[in-house]
Amino acid sequence: xxxxxxxxxxxxxxxxxxxxxxxxxxxxxxxxxxxxxxxxxxxxxxxxxxxxxxxxxxxxxxxxxxxxxxxxxxxxx
Amino acid sequence: xxxxxxxxxxxxxxxxxxxxxxxxxxxxxxxxxxxxxxxxxxxxxxxxxxxxxxxxxxxxxxxxxxxxxxxxxxxxxxxxxxxxxxxxxxxxxxxxxxxxxxxxxxxxxxxxxxxxxxxxxxxxxxxxxxxxxxxxxxxxxxxxxxxxxxxxxxxxxxxxxxxxxxxxxxxxxxxxxxxxxxxxxxxxxxxxxxxxxxxxxxxxxxxxxxxxxxxxxxxxxxxxxxxxxxxxxxxxxxxxxxxxxxxxxxxxxxxxxxxxxxxxxxxxxxxxxxxxxxxxxxxxxxxxxxxxxxxxxxxxxxxxxxxxxxxxxxxxxxxxxxxxxxxxxxxxxxxxxxxxxxxxxxxxxxxxxxxxxxxxxxxxxxxxxxxxxxxxxxxxxxxxxxxxxxxxxxxxxxxxxxxxxxxxxxxxxxxxxxxxxxxxxxxxxxxxxxxxxxxxxxxxxxxxxxxxxxxxxxxxxxxxxxxxxxxxxxxxxxxxxxxxxxxxxxxxxxxxxxxxxxxxxxxxxxxxxxxxxxxxxxxxxxxxxxxxxxxxxxxxxxxxxxxxxxxxxxxxxxxxxxxxxxxxxxxxxxxxxxxxxxxxxxxxxxxxxxxxxxxxxxxxxxxxxxxxxxxx
Numbered sequence: 001x002x003x004x005x006x007x008x009x010x011x012x013x014x015x016x017x018x019x020x021x022x023x024x025x026x027x028x029x030x031x032x033x034x035x036x037x038x039x040x041x042x043x044x045x046x047x048x049x050x051x052x053x054x055x056x057x058x059x060x061x062x063x064x065x066x067x068x069x070x071x072x073x074x075x076x077x
Numbered sequence: 078x079x080x081x082x083x084x085x086x087x088x089x090x091x092x093x094x095x096x097x098x099x100x101x102x103x104x105x106x107x108x109x110x111x112x113x114x115x116x117x118x119x120x121x122x123x124x125x126x127x128x129x130x131x132x133x134x135x136x137x138x139x140x141x142x143x144x145x146x147x148x149x150x151x152x153x154x155x156x157x158x159x160x161x162x163x164x165x166x167x168x169x170x171x172x173x174x175x176x177x178x179x180x181x182x183x184x185x186x187x188x189x190x191x192x193x194x195x196x197x198x199x200x201x202x203x204x205x206x207x208x209x210x211x212x213x214x215x216x217x218x219x220x221x222x223x224x225x226x227x228x229x230x231x232x233x234x235x236x237x238x239x240x241x242x243x244x245x246x247x248x249x250x251x252x253x254x255x256x257x258x259x260x261x262x263x264x265x266x267x268x269x270x271x272x273x274x275x276x277x278x279x280x281x282x283x284x285x286x287x288x289x290x291x292x293x294x295x296x297x298x299x300x301x302x303x304x305x306x307x308x309x310x311x312x313x314x315x316x317x318x319x320x321x322x323x324x325x326x327x328x329x330x331x332x333x334x335x336x337x338x339x340x341x342x343x344x345x346x347x348x349x350x351x352x353x354x355x356x357x358x359x360x361x362x363x364x365x366x367x368x369x370x371x372x373x374x375x376x377x378x379x380x381x382x383x384x385x386x387x388x389x390x391x392x393x394x395x396x397x398x399x400x401x402x403x404x405x406x407x408x409x410x411x412x413x414x415x416x417x418x419x420x421x422x423x424x425x426x427x428x429x430x431x432x433x434x435x436x437x438x439x440x441x442x443x444x445x446x447x448x449x450x451x452x453x454x455x456x457x458x459x460x461x462x463x464x465x466x467x468x469x470x471x472x473x474x475x476x477x478x479x480x481x482x483x484x485x486x487x488x489x490x491x492x493x494x495x496x497x498x499x500x501x502x503x504x505x506x507x508x509x510x511x512x513x514x515x516x517x518x519x520x521x522x523x524x525x526x527x528x529x530x531x532x533x534x535x536x537x538x539x540x541x542x543x544x545x546x547x548x549x550x551x552x553x554x555x556x557x558x559x560x561x562x563x564x565x566x567x568x569x570x571x572x573x574x575x576x577x578x579x580x581x582x583x584x585x586x587x588x589x590x591x592x593x594x595x596x597x598x599x600x601x602x603x604x605x606x607x608x609x610x611x612x613x614x615x616x617x618x619x620x621x622x623x624x625x626x627x628x629x630x631x632x633x634x635x636x637x638x639x640x641x642x643x644x645x646x647x648x649x650x651x652x653x654x655x656x657x658x659x660x661x662x663x664x665x666x667x668x669x670x671x672x673x674x675x676x677x678x679x680x681x682x683x684x685x686x687x688x689x690x691x692x693x
Binding site: 010012018019022023026036038039040041043064065066068073 | 084130131134135138139140142174177178181182185188214295296298299313353356357
């Protein structure tokens with residue numbers, strides 16, 4: 001398992017937190033309970049299984065939803 | 078293509094605005110309805126593209142988002158060939174999103190300024206021994222780093238070489254530079270004003286003190302109260318319900334116009350965004366003034382407290398006690414002082430430090446059988462003399478006689494605000510010391526401000542004797558004062574207040590009163606940036622600045638009010654819109670969208686007022 005902190009573009013719309021949440025939780029290998037989306041800080045933090053999922057796939061899923069990933073930081077748990 | 082559209086959203090809004098303006102000018106000047114309609118169709122399609130794309134993405138993960146509602150509404154307007162409405166709705170929606178982003182950035186600016194203090198690069202020693210500039214994320218624990226004059230310390234660590242002055246204002250709020258030499262600890266985010274040092278990294282990234290402060294503030298501004306979580310849940314089901322409602326209305330009335338108006342009016346914007354906006358602006362204002370408020374639940378509780386309990390030493394007083402009066406009842410002063418100094422040297426009690434400092438250098442003795450009596454003092458043996466150092470209660474327990482002369486001196490000392498330390502040698506009282514801790518500047522004025530803000534009871538609790546505490550309470554205008562309190566007595570007292578139905582805030586320095594900090598409804602730490610104080614409390618006053626306390630309570634109250642106003646605005650707008658839909662005939666999609674976006678901007682602007690909040 002790895003822990004990732006993703007800095008997103010500035011989140012402004014009321015429903016974007018929901019969208020990003022859905023985009024991340026629909027990926028296979030994400031620990032859904034660990035997911036935290038910080039609206040004001042425009043950050044997503046969660047744990048994921050690095051055998052099932054890569055950071056590139058996560059970034060692509062968020063990008064597909066229409067949100068830019070500014071920076072992501074993966075750390076060992 | 079998709080990324081391009083999203084990035085150009087603001088340009089699209091601008092362009093579609095121009096097209097709409099142009100369309101109306103042509104209509105009124107040249108009475109040309111065909112060009113008018115064509116321009117509006119172009120504006121609608123252009124504006125709809127990014128919205129529809131977002132709606133599609135949302136639907137793919139089974140989410141009925143606000144974009145979905147707007148897209149259907151616009152398509153509906155197309156179906157009934159009302160291009161005026163479709164163009165204006167898409168334009169207003171995009172313009173609203175742009176303005177929301179702009180204004181939201183403003184409300185978040187205070188916290189952003191704080192996070193931007195974080196260091197981003199470091200000079201790291203490479204294998205060849207030379208220092209190379211690297212990204213701060215590439216620094217690991219154990220790395221050796223170079224910090225030059227004017228540079229930021231990149232991580233928490235210890236100095237291994239060199240000397241310098243460091244400004245630690247970002248951690249402690251104290252702007253006077255601190256001298257650092259070999260083995261001194263340095264903190265990430267502080268600035269080396271003078272000198273060059275090499276440090277070894279102890280903690281990096283989010284583990285540094287500065288990293289923790291940032292993480293805490295970021296999580297605080299996004300932490301949700303129970304009410305907010307309810308709103309979130311509500312809005313999750315709300316949008317699909319609006320969609321179904323619109324479809325039902327359409328099926329039964331065959332009135333597309335009405336159905337799409339419901340879709341647009343049903344967007345839950347201001348309600349979802351109103352509370353977080355107040356929250357972030359209030360916490361941002363606090364952060365700018367050196368006050369950490371840990372989230373919206375804390376703000377809510379803090380704004381409703383009626384009793385504030387203070388620890389005395391280090392909170393109302395500076396926490397640097399000094400010996401102010403001494404009386405001797407022995408002829409051998411030198412020996413008595415030397416015994417006392419040797420015993421007190423072993424203790425880290427603040428009073429002990431004051432005594433050691435006062436006596437200065439003395440003959441060294443070896444001390445045997447030291448016994449620390451909790452809430453009393455110390456009993457120890459030197460050269461077979463039994464020495465008892467402590468308060469009056471300890472002397473009585475040890476059956477050391479205090480004559481009328483001594484008792485009157487004690488009263489005298491206590492009445493001038495001194496803490497008492499008695500020293501007895503072999504059962505005979507030898508020294509009486511009065512130790513005073515200077516009261517912090519402006520405490521009285523600040524306490525008055527707290528009363529003006531609606532705190533009914535101001536209580537001081539202290540381990541000191543009752544007379545000393547009474548003197549301070551009277552001087553400062555506190556409502557109640559209790560002496561002889563051990564840490565567990567303090568927390569028991571807070572519990573009793575809570576059982577009586579009071580909302581209690583406890584203000585302490587976080588050193589030995591963490592139980593009280595944790596137990597109180599609101600624990601306020603006079604933090605000088607220590608981890609313990611930051612973690613156990615709900616509110617931290619950086620730099621231990623007592624002057625910030627009234628501002629902290631004031632901003633909490635203002636923020637809590639602001640949230641309430643925003644909820645009222647949001648709910649009120651939805652109710653008015655729905656009522657006008659049923660009872661009036663002027664309501665249409667364009668006006669609905671205008672009011673909807675307008676209400677979002679109103680709650681954001683209302684929240685922004687908090688950034689400028691100052692206590693009167």
